[in-house]
Amino acid sequence: MAKAKAATRGRRYRFSFGPWNIHEGADPFGPPVRQPIPFARKLKKYRELGFQGVQFHDDDAVPDLDGKSPKQVLKEAAKIARMLANEGLVAEFVAPRLWEDARTIDGGYTSNSLSQRRYAIERSLQAIDIAMELGTKNIVLWLAREGTYIRESKNARQAYLWLLGAINAMLNHHPKVRILIEPKPNEPMDHAYVPTIGHAVAMAYASSDPSRVGGLIETAHAKLAGLDPSDEMAFALAHKKLWSVHLNDQNGLKFDEDKNFGAANLREAFNQVRVLEEGGFGLNGEFVGLDVKTMRTQKQNNNTAHLANSKRFFELLLHKVRTFDRKAEAQCIKNRDYEALERLVIEHLMGV
Ligand code: XUL
Ligand code: MN
Numbered sequence: 001m002a003k004a005k006a007a008t009r010g011r012r013y014r015f016s017f018g019p020w021n022i023h024e025g026a027d028p029f030g031p032p033v034r035q036p037i038p039f040a041r042k043l044k045k046y047r048e049l050g051f052q053g054v055q056f057h058d059d060d061a062v063p064d065l066d067g068k069s070p071k072q073v074l075k076e077a078a079k080i081a082r083m084l085a086n087e088g089l090v091a092e093f094v095a096p097r098l099w100e101d102a103r104t105i106d107g108g109y110t111s112n113s114l115s116q117r118r119y120a121i122e123r124s125l126q127a128i129d130i131a132m133e134l135g136t137k138n139i140v141l142w143l144a145r146e147g148t149y150i151r152e153s154k155n156a157r158q159a160y161l162w163l164l165g166a167i168n169a170m171l172n173h174h175p176k177v178r179i180l181i182e183p184k185p186n187e188p189m190d191h192a193y194v195p196t197i198g199h200a201v202a203m204a205y206a207s208s209d210p211s212r213v214g215g216l217i218e219t220a221h222a223k224l225a226g227l228d229p230s231d232e233m234a235f236a237l238a239h240k241k242l243w244s245v246h247l248n249d250q251n252g253l254k255f256d257e258d259k260n261f262g263a264a265n266l267r268e269a270f271n272q273v274r275v276l277e278e279g280g281f282g283l284n285g286e287f288v289g290l291d292v293k294t295m296r297t298q299k300q301n302n303n304t305a306h307l308a309n310s311k312r313f314f315e316l317l318l319h320k321v322r323t324f325d326r327k328a329e330a331q332c333i334k335n336r337d338y339e340a341l342e343r344l345v346i347e348h349l350m351g352v
Contacts, residue, residue, distance in 0.1 A: 011277075013318075015311055016053025016092045016287040017046075019060050021258075022303055025296040034300045043087050049308050053092040053287040054084060058127040061094065061134060065126065066101065073126060077133035084134065091134035092287045093180060093216075093244065096120075096127035099144035099188065109166035110146045110159035110193060121166050125173045132174065138243070139170065140216055142182040147189030159193055160203075168208045179204075179213045180243045184221040187256050196225050197232045201239050218246035218291055219272065220256050230271035237279035245281070246291035247272065247314065258293040261310040262317060270349060273317040274324075288314060324348055 019042045024032035039060070046054065059065050062076045084091060098108035098120050106112060108120025124139070131139055146163065148154050167179055181203060185195035194200055197215050204213035215236050222229040236242035249264040250257050262269035275281075282288065292310050294303045325344065332341035 011282065013282050013288045013314075014053055014285075015051045015290065015314075016055050017051060017290045017292070017307055018055035018057070019043075020057070021290065021292055021294070021307060023294045025294065025298070027296065030296075033296055034294070034298070034303055037303075040083065043083060043089065045304055045307075046089055047087060049304060050311060051307070052089060053289070054089050055092050055140075055289060056094045056130075056134065057097040058094055058123070058130050059097050061091075061130050065130075066123070070126070070129070074129060074133055077130045081134050091131070091136040092289065093136055093138035093140045094127050094131035094134065095140040095142055095182075096124045098123060104145055107145045107147065107154075107159075109143075109163050110154060112154060117162060117166075121169050124166065124170055128170060128174050128177050131177070137174075137176045137178050138180055139177055140180045140182050140244070141167075142184065143192060143194050144184075144188060146194070147186075147192035149190050151191070156193065163193060164203060164206055167203065167213060171207060171209050171212055177212065178243065179207075180216040181213070182216040182218060182221070182246070183225075184218070184256070185225040187224070196222070196227065197236050197241075201236065201241050204239075204241060214241035214243040216244040216246060216289070217242065219248050219261070219269075220250035220258060220291075221246075223250040224253060224256065226253070228271075229268060230275040233272060233281075234275045234279065237275065237281065242279070242281060242286070244286055244289050245272075245276070246289050247310065248290065248292045258291055260292055260306050260313065261290065262313040266317075266349060267345070269313065270317050270320055270345075273314060274321045277318065277321050320348060 019039055022037055022042050024034045024036055026032045061080045062073050065073050098104045103116045103119045109117060111117050128139055170177060170179055181194060181200035183194050183196050183200050184192055186192055197217055200215040204210050207213045217232050217236060219229040222232040233242055247261040249259040249261055251264040290310050292306050294306055328344055
């Protein structure tokens with residue numbers, strides 16, 4: 001116990017975000033409100049803001065990849081790998097973008113159309129090739145359109161089997177690839193398959209190589225499922241399957257808000273940091289990933305403040321976790337005096 005504590009005290013975390021987090025502000029009700037920033041300029045921001053890891057969709061690395069030959073795709077990915085190295089950055093993961101193409105309107109891996117399921121798998125295998133070129137083994141699956149608008153449109157049991165088949169095909173494609181399932185219960189679908197980390201972990205154990213399938217938990221997605229994000233993270237950590245996080249926040253059951261980490265519920269954020277710190281998250285090279293969007297109201301020249309702020313809120317909460325009075329906590333637990341424990345937590349957070 002003392003040894004584990006020594007290992008975590010003073011531990012430094014590495015942070016990542018995706019280029020889509022510097023967002024132009026379009027939403028379903030209005031157009032962009034800021035000019036797009038070229039990828040190379042976004043890349044310059046990472047170190048400046050204190051980030052080392054870059055999260056990618058496959059076409060963040062290779063735009064319009066469906067129209068390019070496999071050779072061309074790899075050539076362009078290699079160019080991005082050089083850009084990363086020049087900036088002192090690393091790729092954290094690549095996620096196949098399976099929700100924009102016309103062939104994924106009704107889902108990719110779980111589409112009712114055989115040719116569309118094939119397209120989804122082919123595109124995912126190509127995402128693995130891109131990931132390897134970028135120097136990461138991690139593939140994130142956000143299963144955007146794998147689900148239904150109306151229940152009767154798909155056979156859910158069959159869909160889970162197709163999903164498993166797709167995961168196994170990816171594992172089979174490269175001996176080192178690791179699949180990180182990012183669960184989300186809804187949006188864009190009414191109901192999404194694999195809505196929670198429990199489902200993702202079950203899929204991992206059912207796969208052809210459970211040691212290479214794990215999860216990424218996004219705060220907002222857990223909250224949209226009506227669950228506590230820190231408990232979800234703890235569940236994955238207990239199974240050694242928390243391989244990344246998307247920290248952000250969410251003000252109740254609305255659309256996926258991607259608010260700043262800690263901005264809606266500070267205590268929940270504190271508990272996420274506590275669980276990550278106590279669970280040894282990061283000790284195997286995991287990144288503290290953010291998935292936070294620039295507010296639509298933000299002006300062009302200050303469109304990265306949300307990233308710096310979310311990282312800062314994490315670090316301030318980490319300080320709160322590390323300075324929490326553990327002896328007093330143990331005493332409250334021993335006495336089963338949870339009213340006293342609650343007061344201890346709230347006063348600590350309020351700096352009393
Ligand atoms: C969608 C979401 C995505 C994934 C990556 O809700 O969170 O940005 O994190 O595809
Ligand atoms: Mn996310």
